[in-house]
Amino acid sequence: MTRGELIEQIKKKRSFLCIxxxxxxxxxxxxxxxxxxxxxxFNKAIxxxxxxLAVAYKPNIAFYECxxxxxxxxxKKTLDYIPEDIFTIADxxxxxxxxxxxxxxETFFNYLKAxxxxxxxxMGSDSVLPFLEFENKWVVLLALTSNEGAKDxxxxxxxxxxxxxxxxLKCSQEWGTPENMMFVVGATRMEHIAEVRHIAKDYFFLVPxxxxxxxxxxxxxxxxxxxxxxxxxxxSRGIIYAGKGANFSNQVRExxxxxxxxxxxxxxxKKFV
Amino acid sequence: MTRGELIEQIKKKRSFLCIxxxxxxxxxxxxxxxxxxxxxxFNKAIxxxxxxLAVAYKPNIAFYECxxxxxxxxxKKTLDYIPEDIFTIADxxxxxxxxxxxxxxETFFNYLKAxxxxxxxxMGSDSVLPFLEFENKWVVLLALTSNEGAKDxxxxxxxxxxxxxxxxLKCSQEWGTPENMMFVVGATRMEHIAEVRHIAKDYFFLVPxxxxxxxxxxxxxxxxxxxxxxxxxxxSRGIIYAGKGANFSNQVRExxxxxxxxxxxxxxxKKFV
Numbered sequence: 001m002t003r004g005e006l007i008e009q010i011k012k013k014r015s016f017l018c019i020x021x022x023x024x025x026x027x028x029x030x031x032x033x034x035x036x037x038x039x040x041x042f043n044k045a046i047x048x049x050x051x052x053l054a055v056a057y058k059p060n061i062a063f064y065e066c067x068x069x070x071x072x073x074x075x076k077k078t079l080d081y082i083p084e085d086i087f088t089i090a091d092x093x094x095x096x097x098x099x100x101x102x103x104x105x106e107t108f109f110n111y112l113k114a115x116x117x118x119x120x121x122x123m124g125s126d127s128v129l130p131f132l133e134f135e136n137k138w139v140v141l142l143a144l145t146s147n148e149g150a151k152d153x154x155x156x157x158x159x160x161x162x163x164x165x166x167x168x169l170k171c172s173q174e175w176g177t178p179e180n181m182m183f184v185v186g187a188t189r190m191e192h193i194a195e196v197r198h199i200a201k202d203y204f205f206l207v208p209x210x211x212x213x214x215x216x217x218x219x220x221x222x223x224x225x226x227x228x229x230x231x232x233x234x235x236s237r238g239i240i241y242a243g244k245g246a247n248f249s250n251q252v253r254e255x256x257x258x259x260x261x262x263x264x265x266x267x268x269x270k271k272f273v
Numbered sequence: 274m275t276r277g278e279l280i281e282q283i284k285k286k287r288s289f290l291c292i293x294x295x296x297x298x299x300x301x302x303x304x305x306x307x308x309x310x311x312x313x314x315f316n317k318a319i320x321x322x323x324x325x326l327a328v329a330y331k332p333n334i335a336f337y338e339c340x341x342x343x344x345x346x347x348x349k350k351t352l353d354y355i356p357e358d359i360f361t362i363a364d365x366x367x368x369x370x371x372x373x374x375x376x377x378x379e380t381f382f383n384y385l386k387a388x389x390x391x392x393x394x395x396m397g398s399d400s401v402l403p404f405l406e407f408e409n410k411w412v413v414l415l416a417l418t419s420n421e422g423a424k425d426x427x428x429x430x431x432x433x434x435x436x437x438x439x440x441x442l443k444c445s446q447e448w449g450t451p452e453n454m455m456f457v458v459g460a461t462r463m464e465h466i467a468e469v470r471h472i473a474k475d476y477f478f479l480v481p482x483x484x485x486x487x488x489x490x491x492x493x494x495x496x497x498x499x500x501x502x503x504x505x506x507x508x509s510r511g512i513i514y515a516g517k518g519a520n521f522s523n524q525v526r527e528x529x530x531x532x533x534x535x536x537x538x539x540x541x542x543k544k545f546v
Contacts (some may be wrong), residue, residue, distance in 0.1 A: 062376035103335035124422025149397025
């Protein structure tokens with residue numbers, strides 16, 4: 001998907017909602033467990049209930065991989081089922097030496113046909129560049145994550161006064177462009193979102209941590225907005241586990257709708273739609 | 274596997290050789306392509322030819338994942354086939370927020386039954402700790418990698434004069450111990466191996482980059498040796514693609530044997546055996 005097509009979707013759906021597809025067999029509605037592929041059936045119900053509200057879906061690969069080959073089948077079916085005009089993010093946090101990253105890129109872009117993949121920057125340029133060689137495919141690079149451990153290394157200040165996450169933001173702009181790279185910027189570090197926006201003006205941010213992890217949508221927009229919206233705000237648990245019974249997908253839709261309506265209001269206020 | 278059992282294997286086999294199982298359908302002997310599972314048959318031949326010479330096998334997950342569910346089956350069969358007294362390293366370079374890392378840990382330790390998994394440190398403590406909660410299982414943490422891009426972030430110097438990889442080495446010793454954690458230390462940065470050994474005296478290092486990537490075994494030992502050997506030296510392409518024809522496994526064995534004999538000589542010189 002191109003950047004223009006993504007922006008068009010945001011305008012059309014009045015939404016910058018990304019839904020995290022993290023299916024956990026201990027948490028999904030019990031009646032699905034008797035299906036042949038409970039994970040796919042769960043995702044299918046969520047996609048059916050929210051595809052007019054979400055502009056992106058983000059399957060977290062760990063939740064599939066833990067079921068081995070079967071899990072990879074559920075993942076493939078899920079990605080095949082997502083409508084083509086919705087942006088897909090394989091949340092895999094990969095990154096390895098060049099020839100290995102190339103294999104990962106082929107896996108996520110050619111085999112699974114995801115639009116993007118999350119990549120960890122620790123190994124530097126040649127671990128990221130192979131992902132940027134695919135037309136209309138995206139790297140979503142970890143910059144400032146929403147977890148507690150983010151402070152351990154990402155916040156380390158270098159002798160030239162730059163924190164590691166700032167260095168990642170600057171250095172990686174020599175590899176990718178706003179047309180093929182986004183950044184992960186956690187909503188739990190609000191004080192830094194403005195800083196990140198200052199460094200990466202034109203880039204989209206994938207923002208996890210709104211809801212379950214405590215971040216506020218209003219504040220994310222206050223500090224992270226750019227002229228093209230520039231935000232994909234992810235919610236996983238708050239939406240996909242909103243319901244338990246046979247009609248769980250109604251509650252899933254309600255939870256997604258609530259966030260989408262807040263987003264529509266913001267987009268109107270910003271005169272973006 | 275425990276640290277004691279690993280050291281015992283090193284003494285018994287007079288070897289600290291790790292063989293990287295990176296099966297590439299474009300490179301494996303042609304006659305295997307007609308098999309139902311060429312990747313597993315290739316690995317099986319390599320394991321059969323080298324299991325008395327290697328103390329560890331390291332499948333690189335990217336080479337399996339790119340075949341989707343089928344690749345995961347080949348990976349599972351490969352790990353099941355490796356004799357129990359040989360250390361296994363799932364080279365996956367995972368790392369995510371806590372609840373996700375827990376799923377990855379379950380995948381590699383419980384489902385695949387690997388002894389260890391490589392982990393990227395960028396997301397800090399809670400991305401690594403879940404892997405350390407499994408008895409007799411290991412984290413192999415990226416510290417100083419052997420690729421060109423290693424200089425981009427790993428070598429950044431902080432205001433307190435510490436490079437990022439040094440900070441990773443120190444900080445992570447508050448999470449793990451020499452009994453459940455090793456470090457990846459590339460053989461292409463010889464000038465730093467002594468430095469790394471100084472910071473992490475008792476830890477095992479997984480050393481990639483000997484052979485194909487240019488590092489020398491003798492120098493790795495000169496700077497990286499500790500009282501328990503403390504080294505697992507990996508070779509992938511140099512061994513697994515040593516032969517092409519029907520009898521490729523003979524050449525594979527020769528290539529592994531050559532390295533193992535150099536190692537046996539070193540172990541004797543060091544009076545370790």
